[in-house]
Amino acid sequence: MANGSRQAAWEFFGSELKRRREDAGFTQVELGARVFVSGGYIGQFEQAIRKPQLDVAQRIDALLRSDGFFERMWHKLIDDKRYAGYFAAVVELERTATKIAEFAPALVPGLLQTAGYARAVTLAANPFATDEYVEEKVAARLERAHVLADATRPLYWAVLHENVLRIPVGGAATMSGQLGHLAGVVRERKAAVQVIPYSAGAHALMTGDLRLMEFEDAPPTAYTETSFSGTLVDDPAVVKRAQHTYDLLRAVALSPEASLALIEAAAEDFRRCAPMT
DSSP states (O other), X not given: OOHHHHHHHHHHHHHHHHHHHHHTTOOHHHHHHHHTSOHHHHHHHHTTSSOOOHHHHHHHHHHHXXXXXXXXXXXXXXOOTTSOHHHHHHHHHHTTEEEEEEEESSSOOGGGOOHHHHXXXXXXXXXXXXXXXXXXXXXXXXXXXXXXXXXXXXXXXXXXXXXXXXXXXXXXHHHHHHHHHHHHHHHTTSOEEEEEXXXXXXXXXXXXXXXEEEESSSOOEEEXXXXXXXXXXXXXXXXXXXXXXXXXXXXXXXXXXXXXXXXXXXXXXXXXXXXXX
C-alpha cells in the first residue's frame, strides 16, 4: 500500500473511531480511561497522528461493540506479513519518525544493512528457508532503508558495539561491503554512527537492541528486541529510562570521527581477507 493510501486509510480509521465513540456517548478521556490510554492518545488516534497497538484496538472493539472492526483495520494497515508481528508496528512508526536512535550490540541495524548482509542474517535465522522467503525478507529490509534516502528523512543516530564490526556475518567479502556501505552513509551525512570499543567493558552489557523514536505530533517511543520477541512502549517513565540508558551508551562510545576510522579500518581488514574473484 502506498504511503498516501495508507495515510488515507488511517484517517478513515480515526474518523470511524470518533463517530463510534460519540455515538456511544464517550468523551476522549472517558474512552481512554476504559481502554487504558490517555484521552490525548484517543485524540491522536482520531487525527491519524498516532497508530494504536493491537491490544488497544481490541479493547476499543470490545467497549464500542464494533464487531472487531478496529482490529481488522489494524491487521490490514500494520500487520505486514513480511515482518514479525511484534515488529510490524515499528516499521509503520519509522515512516513518520523525526528522529531514530539505535543501539546495536551484535548486528548492523536493519536500516543500514546491505542486501548481502541482510541475506546472511536471514539465512542464519532460517537455515531451511526457501530462496523466495529469503529474498522477500531481504527486499523488505532494503525497502525500510528508503526512509534514510528521502528528503524528509529522520535524524538517525546509531551506537554500535565493536562486535558489529568484527563478527564476520556472511564472510569477509560481505563484511567488507557492509562496512564500506556503513562508512559511506556516514560520509554522506545520512546518519551519525558511534562505536563502543571493547575497552569500554561492562557498559555494552546494559541492554540489548534498543531503538528510540521521536515524532512531530506524538510522544516518543522505545523499542527493545530479543531473538524471538520485541516490546514497543510509549509509557513516559519507561521511555525516559531508555533514553537515559542510551545517553550512557553514547557517552562511552568513540567520537564520530574515531568511530568512522575504526569502521573503515575494519572494512579494509575484511577486504584483505576476502577471496580474490
